[in-house]
Every structure is written in structure tokens, then in C-alpha cells.
Amino acid sequence: MVTLSKEIKNLHHIREKIKNKQAKRQVRICATGCRALGALDIYETFKKELKEAKLQKEIALIKTGCQGFCSGAPLVSIDPDNLLYVCLKKEDVREIVNTTLIGKKPIERLFCRDKKKPVIDRSKIPFFSYQKRLILTRCGYIDPTNLDDALAHGAYEVLEKVLTSMDPEAVIEKIKKSGLRGRGGAGFLTGLKWGYAHSAQGSEKYLICNADEGDPGAFMDRALLEGDPHMVLEGIVIAAYAIGACKGYIYVRAEYPIAIEHLKIAIEQAEKYKLVGKNILGTGFNFEIKIKQGAGAFVCGEETALISSIEGRRGQPRPRPPFPTESGLWGKPTTINNVETLANIPVILKIGANEYAKLGTKKSKGTKIFALAGKVNNTGLIEVPMGITLRELVEDIGGGIPNGKRFKAAQIGGPSGGCVPAQFLDKPIDYESVKEMGAIMGSGGLIILDETVCMVEIARYFMEFCVKESCGKCPPCRIGTTRMLDILERICGGKAEMKDIPRLEELALQVKKNSLCGLGQTAPNPVLSTLRHFRDEYIERIKLKKKTRRGKPII
Amino acid sequence: MTKALKQEGIDLSFMSKIVSTHVPFSREDLIGSLQETQDHYGYLPEEVMDKLAELTSTPVALIYGIATFYSQFHLKPHGKYAIKLCRGTACHVKEAPKISSAISSHLGIKDGETTNDMLFSLESVACLGTCFLSPVMLIGDQYYGKLTPESAIEVLENIAKENKAK
Numbered sequence: 198m199v200t201l202s203k204e205i206k207n208l209h210h211i212r213e214k215i216k217n218k219q220a221k222r223q224v225r226i227c228a229t230g231c232r233a234l235g236a237l238d239i240y241e242t243f244k245k246e247l248k249e250a251k252l253q254k255e256i257a258l259i260k261t262g263c264q265g266f267c268s269g270a271p272l273v274s275i276d277p278d279n280l281l282y283v284c285l286k287k288e289d290v291r292e293i294v295n296t297t298l299i300g301k302k303p304i305e306r307l308f309c310r311d312k313k314k315p316v317i318d319r320s321k322i323p324f325f326s327y328q329k330r331l332i333l334t335r336c337g338y339i340d341p342t343n344l345d346d347a348l349a350h351g352a353y354e355v356l357e358k359v360l361t362s363m364d365p366e367a368v369i370e371k372i373k374k375s376g377l378r379g380r381g382g383a384g385f386l387t388g389l390k391w392g393y394a395h396s397a398q399g400s401e402k403y404l405i406c407n408a409d410e411g412d413p414g415a416f417m418d419r420a421l422l423e424g425d426p427h428m429v430l431e432g433i434v435i436a437a438y439a440i441g442a443c444k445g446y447i448y449v450r451a452e453y454p455i456a457i458e459h460l461k462i463a464i465e466q467a468e469k470y471k472l473v474g475k476n477i478l479g480t481g482f483n484f485e486i487k488i489k490q491g492a493g494a495f496v497c498g499e500e501t502a503l504i505s506s507i508e509g510r511r512g513q514p515r516p517r518p519p520f521p522t523e524s525g526l527w528g529k530p531t532t533i534n535n536v537e538t539l540a541n542i543p544v545i546l547k548i549g550a551n552e553y554a555k556l557g558t559k560k561s562k563g564t565k566i567f568a569l570a571g572k573v574n575n576t577g578l579i580e581v582p583m584g585i586t587l588r589e590l591v592e593d594i595g596g597g598i599p600n601g602k603r604f605k606a607a608q609i610g611g612p613s614g615g616c617v618p619a620q621f622l623d624k625p626i627d628y629e630s631v632k633e634m635g636a637i638m639g640s641g642g643l644i645i646l647d648e649t650v651c652m653v654e655i656a657r658y659f660m661e662f663c664v665k666e667s668c669g670k671c672p673p674c675r676i677g678t679t680r681m682l683d684i685l686e687r688i689c690g691g692k693a694e695m696k697d698i699p700r701l702e703e704l705a706l707q708v709k710k711n712s713l714c715g716l717g718q719t720a721p722n723p724v725l726s727t728l729r730h731f732r733d734e735y736i737e738r739i740k741l742k743k744k745t746r747r748g749k750p751i752i
Numbered sequence: 753m754t755k756a757l758k759q760e761g762i763d764l765s766f767m768s769k770i771v772s773t774h775v776p777f778s779r780e781d782l783i784g785s786l787q788e789t790q791d792h793y794g795y796l797p798e799e800v801m802d803k804l805a806e807l808t809s810t811p812v813a814l815i816y817g818i819a820t821f822y823s824q825f826h827l828k829p830h831g832k833y834a835i836k837l838c839r840g841t842a843c844h845v846k847e848a849p850k851i852s853s854a855i856s857s858h859l860g861i862k863d864g865e866t867t868n869d870m871l872f873s874l875e876s877v878a879c880l881g882t883c884f885l886s887p888v889m890l891i892g893d894q895y896y897g898k899l900t901p902e903s904a905i906e907v908l909e910n911i912a913k914e915n916k917a918k
Contacts, residue, residue, distance in 0.1 A: 233885050233895030267884030413840035413879035451787070451824055452880060454893065492783055492822035495878060509779035511821040570842035570883030577884060608841060644841045644883075658844050662878070668821075 202479025204471040205357060208348070211470075215349040220257035222298070223276045227337060228260035229423040229455050230416075230578075231271035235287070239271055242290040250294055259346075262424020262459075264337030266324055267577035269309055274319060274337075281319040282307035311596070324575050327594045329556070329564050331548075332540045333580045336424035341459050344466035347427040353472055355543040356431050359438060360480045368439040369395055372542065374550035376562035381407055381498070381535030382613065382639045383715070384561070384628040390532060393522040394440040397530035404437045404445040405526065405533045407503060411450065411495040412611030413662065415642030417566040418536035420578045422449070422456035425540075426463035430486075432539030434473055435546070437484045440532050445484060448503055450491045460488055495612075495666035499714045500525075500533045502668065513670045514714035535640070537566055557583030561627035571608070571644035574599050588622040591645055602647040606730070610639025612659045612666075613719030615726025616652060635726035637719065652731040653738050657685040659723040667716065674717030677708035681724060688735060691742040698735055702728060766792050767803045777808045783818060786825060795826040823877075831866045831873035833911055836890040840879030848887040852876060854901035858908060871912060 201209075226240050240260060247253045266272060269283030273293070280303055282293065289307060296302050308315035309322050316322045339346045347353075359368055373388030394402065406429065410418040421429060429447075437445055449457050464486060467473045475483050489507050496502045497512040504526050506512035525531025541563060545553045554562045561583040567590070570576045574596035581590065587607055591597070598604055606616040615636035624630055631638050646655065660682045667674045684701045687693040705721035705728075712718045728735065770788050774781040785804065790796055796819050805812040819825045837852055852863070855874060859867050866873035882888050885897025889904065896907050 230882065230884065233882055233888070233897050270884065410881065411878060413844075414842050414883055415879070416881035416883060419881040452877065490784070490787060491824075492787065492818075493824035493877075494822050506783065507780065509782035509818075511817055568883060570886065571845055576842075611841070642841070644845065646845060650845050655845075658841070662839075666878070 201361075204479040205361070208353065208357065208470065208478070211345060212348050215345050219349065220255060222255065222278075223257045223259055224298070225259045225261045225264070225274045225276070225338065227262065227264045227270065227272055229341075230263045230267055230420065232455070234270045236271040238287055239273070239285055239290060242287050243273075243294070246290050246294045247298075250299065252294070252298060256298060259340050260342075261337050261339065262341045263420040263578050265328075265333065265578045266309065266322075266575065268575050278303070279319045280317075281309055281322065283309045323593050324577070324579075324596065327581065327585075327589055328579055329582050330580045331544045331564050332421070332428065332537065332566060333424070333578070334544075335428060336421060336578075339425065341424055341426055342462045344427065344463065344470065347425070351547075352427040353431050355546045356434055356472065357478060359435050359546065360478055360482060365395060365439045365441060368435065368546070371546060371550045372439070375545045375553045376557075376560075377538065377541055377545060377553075378561060378628060379535055380537035380541070380565070380640065382610070382637060384638060387534065387538055387541075390522060390534075391436065391439050393520075394442075394530055394532040397523055399530050401444075401529050402440060402442040403526045403529055403531040404433065404440060404442040405500075405503065405507070405531060406433050406445065406447040406536060406539055407498065407500070407533050408447055408449040408453075408456070408536045409491050409498045409503060410453075410536070410640060411498045411666075412613070412640050412642045414568065414570055414608070414611055414644045415640045416568045417578065417641045419453050419456050420568075421536055421540055421566070422453070423459050426456075426459045427467070428540045428543060429536055430460075430463055430467055430473065432542035433486065434477065434484055435542050436532065436534060436539060438482055442532065443483055443485065445486045446489050446507055446526075447486065448489045448491060448497070448507060451493060457488065457490065464488070494668070495662075496668045496714070496716050499716060502714065503533065504531065511668070513668045514716075516713060537641070558625060558627040558630075560629055565626075565638070565641055567641045567643045569595055569643050569645070572598055572602065572647040572650070573645040583627045584625040586623050586625055587617065590626075590643065591622070595645065598645065598647050602649065604645065605648045605650060606646045606652065608644040608646060608655065608723075609636040609642070610722070611642045612662050613637055613715065613722055614639045614642075615722045616646070616655065616730060617726075618730040635722070635729050637722065651738075652727045652734050653685065653688055656724045656727045657682070657689050660685055660720070663716065663720040667720075671711075671713035671717060673708050673711040674713065674720065677704060677712070678717070678720050680704055681708065681721065685724070688738050691738070693739045695736070695739055697739065698728070698732070762793070762797050762799050764799065764803045767800060767807060771804070771807045779810075782808075782810065782815070783822070786815070786819060790825060795829050798827075829866065829870065831871050832915070833872050833891050835872055835874045835908075836877045836880065837874065838880045838882070838886070838888045838890070839876040840881075840883060840886070842883035842886040843879075843888060846886045850901050851887050851889070851899050851904045855904055855908065858905050871915065872908065 228236050271285050272283045274281045305315050369391045377387045378384040494512045497506045499514045502512040502514040521531040556563050564580050566580045606618045608616050617634045621634050628638050663678045664682050669675045684697050705724050709721045770785050801815050863876050887899045888897045
């Protein structure tokens with residue numbers, strides 16, 4: 198029998214204490230995403246009403262992170278009743294307290310609707326029932342600013358197990374076996390990367406958590422960091438232990454103030470409980486973590502540019518090899534993992550690599566978090582098994598396209614991705630299949646486009662983005678993307694000729710082939726994928742020489 | 753928001769304060785220091801960058817290089833209310849460009865500019881990560897979602913009115 202350190206005993210003690218202290222009924226209010234639509238006002242009103250009804254001790258009022266169903270914002274869920282009330286106003290709060298919390302009766306008017314019918318049981322709402330929430334299990338359920346709440350729901354149990362009973366090689370072996378691939382975009386095998394980092398020479402190694410989620414249309418990492426920062430932090434400490442890193446950074450976009458705030462609180466609290474810092478849980482393992490705020494440069498999501506930025510320089514990439522696992526931050530071996538990848542780690546080690554690998558497809562294991570947005574009824578944050586079809590995502594979870602319009606394409610992977618047309622609706626989604634369809638998995642931004650959207654205009658939009666964000670270091674990207682934008686603007690402005698299409702295609706392939714980093718190499722993807730699937734729209738625009746398509750104004 | 757900016761000249765004492773919180777000062781602290789500096793002055797005045805260079809023995813060119821590379825940094829004074837208009841994909845397909853042009857013509861400024869009365873500045877940002885609110889803008893720490901050109905202008909008019917009442 199191993200003797201437990203006093204830090205671990207303390208952790209067990211806290212867990213027990215909190216479990217016994219939990220209120221029987223809980224009202225959970227999303228206070229991150231829904232904040233924009235007045236969730237904090239609703240929280241304050243609840244607080245006041247519960248106090249007036251003298252219920253503040255019996256009913257726990259919890260400010261949570263994103264609960265996923267963003268199109269119902271602001272929303273509250275009530276447990277154990279399994280109720281979800283959506284699109285709330287301050288005026289609804291008193292009725293909820295009186296009818297539901299005191300009278301124990303649901304209020305049909307506030308239910309979420311599926312095909313116009315109200316759904317009483319939250320777990321039966323199609324938006325939730327098609328999901329498999331493993332990584333997001335605590336996101337939207339716990340109070341992200343309270344470590345005790347996270348501990349009561351299983352946070353850091355895996356870390357404790359790893360540090361007391363596993364050596365780093367065993368951890369890496371498990372991750373390899375799980376088949377986990379990097380969720381940042383490229384889909385490199387995480388276990389393999391860790392293996393390289395572990396065997397890299399040098400006593401000082403670094404771990405970086407890439408939270409520079411720059412793809413327009415992606416908010417998975419933001420939601421995770423805001424809603425359950427401890428899941429990410431636990432993954433970070435385990436990763437550091439596996440590769441032998443003593444110091445780490447979390448590089449977060451400055452555009453995510455709530456995520457930064459919640460991370461800061463999480464780290465502070467975790468340090469107090471000896472879950473990060475010196476002599477973690479009394480096991481002798483040291484790992485210090487720092488937050489670095491980005492300063493608004495999309496290219497910093499590229500790993501070598503990110504390293505430059507942490508070192509205090511312009512965020513410009515450099516050629517690889519050497520790969521960061523050999524020579525990264527300050528020339529030392531550095532492993533860079535994405536937020537979602539790291540949040541997968543505790544889950545894999547908890548349910549077991551074999552169990553995890555049962556989820557998904559042959560080459561893409563586990564679940565994937567998507568940010569569902571655009572022209573779809575249910576926008577929000579979803580977690581689904583790899584291999585789900587686009588149709589299930591759009592029609593079942595997303596609830597279809599608003600205003601009776603037809604689905605035209607799904608934009609997957611942001612400016613590095615592409616547009617997947619309707620003919621692929623029934624193809625299972627994984628890293629390989631998405632590539633075949635002309636897009637990339639990317640970080641998981643999924644924008645649904647309906648029939649009113651012009652695909653040439655979408656290609657122009659992404660190219661404009663890439664021109665603005667190109668760091669300027671290598672000419673293929675700096676000049677190539679600018680010239681591509683010129684051609685696209687000519688087409689959209691009705692001033693192009695037919696020869697512009699092969700010109701555009703040729704240029705796109707050159708930029709893809711010759712650019713230095715991922716930004717330039719993938720920047721032509723939106724153009725190439727729309728040329729492949731919607732070439733007739735390009736031709737039509739050029740022939741019509743007008744700014745409108747089929748008589749409709751173009752966005 | 754601009755706090756310490758004086759009309760006649762700029763108080764540089766804040767710079768020594770910043771540098772003193774990073775001892776010894778390393779390259780790694782540079783971007784963070786510039787962020788703190790901008791939080792304080794509202795933008796990065798030339799004198800301030802010179803002072804930082806002097807205090808930390810860093811070439812001015814290097815500091816200027818960073819300040820112009822990252823879109824977060826401004827070299828000109830910013831309006832009291834910075835309108836961050838999202839140009840993410842979800843906002844774009846939900847007609848964000850129309851909102852941008854409505855705001856531009858209402859305030860008489862282009863993207864990246866500030867109104868003459870220093871009340872508003874307009875900048876379009878990559879993605880605010882609040883796609884379910886699209887189209888959306890952020891003013892201070894308040895998000896305004898599901899905008900129409902009319903509602904966006906109404907928000908600005910209300911802010912201007914409130915500001916006048918103060």
C-alpha cells in the first residue's frame with residue numbers, strides 16, 4: 198500500500214466534504230456566452246427572488262460556462278428536474294421561482310422547441326441527444342471559477358492517478374494507443390509527438406498550450422477555457438509530466454477576456470491545492486505555468502510563429518525542420534498542443550485508451566467539438582463522435598436551415614478549410630474524408646451556408662482575411678494572396694474575363710506549394726474548394742458581368 | 753480608455769513603473785509591457801515607446817516593429833468607445849458588411865479611424881468567438897448581438913446621448 202502524501206489526503210478530504218454539502222436542487226445559468234444577452238441580469242434577479250422566497254440555502258444558484266445551446270441564450274437549466282429554459286427575460290425569473298422551484302411544475306412557454314413542439318426533458322432535445330459529451334462533460338455544469346466545484350465532479354482525479362502510479366512512458370503509450378490526433382487542425386498523432394518530445398535531448402523542456410484560436414467562426418477553445426479551465430489545466434500538467442517539461446505557457450488570444458480571467462483564477466486556485474507549481478501533490482514533480490496574451494495576429498496560431506511571439510518578437514514563422522520538439526522556445530525542446538487536444542488527455546486516461554479508441558472512425562478516434570454557426574437554426578457548441586455525417590450535424594443537431602431555405606454548403610476549417618457542398622451530406626466526417634472533400638478538419642469551426650450565399654464572395658472574403666493576416670515574411674503568401682484577391686475582386690466586381698479562372702487556379706496551386714508556413718499553404722483552400730464544387734458560379738459571375746446573381750443582391 | 757493622457761505632454765512616469773515590475777527585463781516581457789502601456793495611455797505614443805527603449809536598453813526599431821506587427825496596438829489616440837466590429841465568417845454571411853457601412857456613414861469614419869470628437873473609433877476584428885450572436889460588435893466589454901444596421905446605429909446614438917448626459 199502506497200502512503201498518500203498530505204496534499205493528496207487533503208484533496209480527498211475536500212472532495213468528500215463538498216459532495217456532502219451540495220444542494221439538492223441547482224439552477225445553472227450560463228454566464229459566459231449568454232452574458233452578451235443579459236445573463237448576468239438574470240442571475241442577479243434569480244439571486245434576489247430566491248432570497249425573497251427564502252430558498253437561497255436549498256437551491257444552489259450556479260454561474261456556469263457555455264451549456265452549448267447558444268441559440269437559446271440566455272438560458273438556465275434546473276437539476277435534478279432535467280429542465281432547460283431558453284430565451285429568458287428578466288421578467289420570467291419570478292415565474293420560474295414560483296411555478297417551477299416552489300410549485301414543482303414546468304413552464305411550457307420557456308421550453309426549447311423541436312419542429313415547433315416543446316421538449317420537456319432536456320436530454321431528449323435533439324440538439325443534445327445526438328451529442329456525445331466527454332470533453333464538455335463539466336463545461337456548462339460546474340462553476341468554472343470554483344475549483345471545489347470542479348473537484349466534486351472529478352477534476353484532477355486522473356492527475357493524481359498518473360503522478361502516483363504511472364511513469365511518463367506508460368502515459369505516452371496510453372495516448373498512442375488511444376489514437377488521439379491533434380485537434381488544432383493538422384491532426385498529427387499526439388502520442389507520437391509526445392514520444393519525440395520525451396526522447397529529445399536536453400534537461401530543460403517546455404510545453405505550450407495553443408489557445409490562439411484565430412479561425413473566424415471557431416469558438417470551441419474559448420468555450421472550454423471559459424467553462425472548464427481545469428480540464429485543460431489537468432491535461433497540461435499530465436502532458437508536462439509525460440514529456441518531462443518543467444515550464445509551460447498558455448498562449449491565449451487577447452480577444453478572449455473571460456477565458457483569460459477564468460484561466461488566471463483556475464491557475465491560482467490549483468497552485469493553492471498543489472496541483473500545479475512546485476512539488477505537485479507532494480510527488481516531487483515541478484511544473485510552472487504562465488499565461489501569455491496574444492496581441493492580435495492570426496499567424497501566431499502557427500507553432501513557430503507562436504514561439505516567436507512568446508519570445509517577445511514579431512510573430513513570424515520559420516522553416517521546419519528543426520521541429521519545435523527538438524528546438525523550439527529559446528532553442529529548447531518544446532511541445533505545442535491545442536486546448537482541445539489537452540482536454541482530451543484526462544478523458545482518455547479516465548475511460549481507458551481502448552474504450553476511447555472505440556469511438557470514431559478507423560483513423561480518427563474519439564470525439565470532436567464543433568462550433569456550429571451561420572445559417573442554421575440551432576447555433577452553438579457541440580461535441581460529437583468522429584464519423585458523424587454532415588446531415589446529422591445540420592439537420593438533427595442544427596435543426597435545419599432557417600426561413601425554409603436550402604442547405605448549400607458547410608464551410609469547415611475557417612480560412613484554411615473549404616466549402617463542402619450538399620452532395621457530401623451523408624459522408625462521415627473525419628480527418629481524411631474532410632480532406633477528400635476539399636476542406637480540412639481545422640480546429641472545428643463549422644459555418645453553414647444557405648442558398649442565398651454566393652460562393653465566389655465567400656472565397657473573396659477568406660482571401661481578404663488571409664491578405665490582412667499574412668505576416669509578410671515569404672513572397673508566395675505575401676504577394677500570391679494579394680494577387681489572388683485582385684482576381685477575386687475583379688470577378689465579384691463584374692470586371693473579369695474567362696481567362697481569370699485558370700489564372701486564379703494556377704496561382705492558388707503555386708501559393709499552396711511554395712509558402713513557408715501553414716497560413717500560406719492553406720490560404721488557397723477556400724478558393725480551390727469553391728472552384729472545384731461551384732465552378733459554375735464563377736463562370737456565371739464572369740458572364741453576367743454584374744454584381745448580382747440570379748436577380749438577387751449578393752452579400 | 754484614455755486615462756493619463758495630458759493635452760500638453762505625456763506623463764512618462766508610468767513607464768518606470770512598468771519596467772520595475774519586470775526585473776530583470778527580458779525580451780519575453782516586451783509584448784506584455786506594451787499591452788500594459790496601451791491599457792494605460794489608450795494607445796502607444798512615440799515618446800512612450802522611446803522611453804521604454806531607453807529604460808530597457810532595447811532598440812526602438814524592435815519595439816516599433818512589434819507595435820506595428822500586432823493589430824492590437826494603436827499608434828494614434830483611440831476614441832473613448834472603441835467599436836470592435838466582428839468580421840468573422842458567421843457575421844459575414846449574416847450581413848456584417850452592411851452594418852459596417854451603416855456605422856461608417858453614421859459616424860463619418862472608415863475602418864481604423866476615430867471620430868473628431870474622440871468619442872468613437874471603429875475597428876473590424878477577426879472574430880469575437882461569439883458566432884451565435886452574429887452579426888455582433890463589442891464596445892468596451894459589452895457585446896451587442898443580432899444587429900441590424902438600424903439597431904447598431906441606435907446603440908451608438910444611445911451611447912453618445914449617455915455620454916453627453918454625464
